Amino acid sequence: MPTLSKSKFYRRLTTAPRQWFDSDYTPEGAEKMRAEPEKVDWMRCIPFIILHLGCLGVIWVGASPLAVGVAVGLYFIRMFAVTGIYHRYFSHKTYSTSRVGQFLLALFAATTVQRGALWWAYHHRHHHRHSDEPEDAHSPHVHGFLWSHIGWITSRRNFPTDYSQVKDLAKYPELVFLNRFDTLVPLLFAVGLYLIGGWQILVWGFFISTTALFHGTACINSLAHLMGKRRFKTEDDSRNSFILALVTLGEGWHNNHHRYQAAARNGFYWWELDITYYSLKVLSWTGLIWNLKTVPQSVLAEGEHSDHHESVAAARRAGAHADYSTLKRVVPAAAAFAVATVQAAHGSPPVQPVEPPHASQTEHGT
Numbered sequence: 226m227p228t229l230s231k232s233k234f235y236r237r238l239t240t241a242p243r244q245w246f247d248s249d250y251t252p253e254g255a256e257k258m259r260a261e262p263e264k265v266d267w268m269r270c271i272p273f274i275i276l277h278l279g280c281l282g283v284i285w286v287g288a289s290p291l292a293v294g295v296a297v298g299l300y301f302i303r304m305f306a307v308t309g310i311y312h313r314y315f316s317h318k319t320y321s322t323s324r325v326g327q328f329l330l331a332l333f334a335a336t337t338v339q340r341g342a343l344w345w346a347y348h349h350r351h352h353h354r355h356s357d358e359p360e361d362a363h364s365p366h367v368h369g370f371l372w373s374h375i376g377w378i379t380s381r382r383n384f385p386t387d388y389s390q391v392k393d394l395a396k397y398p399e400l401v402f403l404n405r406f407d408t409l410v411p412l413l414f415a416v417g418l419y420l421i422g423g424w425q426i427l428v429w430g431f432f433i434s435t436t437a438l439f440h441g442t443a444c445i446n447s448l449a450h451l452m453g454k455r456r457f458k459t460e461d462d463s464r465n466s467f468i469l470a471l472v473t474l475g476e477g478w479h480n481n482h483h484r485y486q487a488a489a490r491n492g493f494y495w496w497e498l499d500i501t502y503y504s505l506k507v508l509s510w511t512g513l514i515w516n517l518k519t520v521p522q523s524v525l526a527e528g529e530h531s532d533h534h535e536s537v538a539a540a541r542r543a544g545a546h547a548d549y550s551t552l553k554r555v556v557p558a559a560a561a562f563a564v565a566t567v568q569a570a571h572g573s574p575p576v577q578p579v580e581p582p583h584a585s586q587t588e589h590g591t
Contacts, residue, residue: 241266241269241271245408246408248344248384248386248405249385249404249405255385258381258384259385260382261382263377263382266379266384276338279431279433280436283428283429286424286425289425292429295422296429297434299434300438304474305501307334307337307442307473308474315331315342315343317486317487319517320505320509320514320515320517321515322515326513326514328397328399331399331400331403336411338435338439343401346391346394347390347391348362348383352446356483357461357462364450365448365450370451373447374440374443374447377446388401415431441473444473448466448469449463449479450463451464453465453466456531457483458531459484463479463483465477466478466479474499474501475492478497485521489505489517493520493528
């Protein structure tokens with residue numbers, strides 16, 4: 226190994242552990258890190274690997290209805306923190322709150338172990354500006370499924386927060402603090418679970434639930450650009466998926482969201498399940514949040530128009546003409562049966578079918 230490579234390796238060896246606790250520590254400069262090539266940094270992967278390996282603790286702690294219930298409950302509660310807070314508030318400001326409310330929301334969302342609110346918002350806003358383009362850090366069409374799902378978060382270039390892209394949030398020191406020391410709240414959360422329920426609750430409530438939460442969220446980066454239907458003709462390949470909407474409490478209506486990002490709901494129509502929006506609506510009744518932004522009527526009309534044309538096209542593809550041909554055979558038969566029934570009720574003899582003349586009769590005029 227050349228001396229320069231050794232030096233670089235040892236520098237990484239000492240820098241990475243510090244960055245686990247201080248995410249703004251970039252001695253070589255954040256801009257230089259963001260200019261690095263897309264590749265896995267194994268030192269940065271260690272906390273991520275520990276999170277997944279922690280799930281194996283179930284071999285020793287076993288399972289119980291309480292532990293499983295805690296894991297499932299914390300999955301959905303914290304999924305709301307990702308979708309309703311990190312996404313719909315910090316990334317898109319689809320509703321309003323006070324400065325204290327904003328801090329409390331960021332504090333709660335930090336238990337998701339998905340970095341800080343400013344880092345999350347910076348990357349998501351960048352995604353919308355460059356969706357499915359080479360600059361998009363997690364486009365499955367550009368980088369492949371695995372990289373868009375999990376690989377991108379292990380790259381050094383995606384580690385620093387570009388505070389210049391989230392100036393509306395970076396002006397609050399309390400948010401910058403939570404973003405910089407983004408492992409503080411998760412560690413306190415894990416310790417709290419252990420103190421409340423011991424090792425079993427720690428394994429199920431933290432490691433298993435958090436790992437599932439990460440992959441559920443990551444499905445929007447990867448699968449929501451691969452599976453589902455496209456109602457709106459956006460410039461990317463975002464799609465709507467009911468299955469992903471169930472897993473992520475409404476984020477599966479991804480094509481809707483890419484068409485109009487400023488609304489508090491992703492399920493634009495009443496039949497599109499959006500539990501995150503329903504929860505935000507309930508939260509607004511408490512006064513903690515307010516001014517939930519709605520979808521413009523013009524966008525709703527555009528979607529309905531698109532759905533109508535899609536339904537017509539689907540009917541044609543399904544073979545509507547073949548069904549019509551079947552109908553032509555069924556209706557005359559049903560009519561003949563009805564006539565025969567009426568004649569029988571009145572005692573009329575059935576009409577005998579007239580046999581067509583034979584060819585020989587036609588030729589001889591008989």
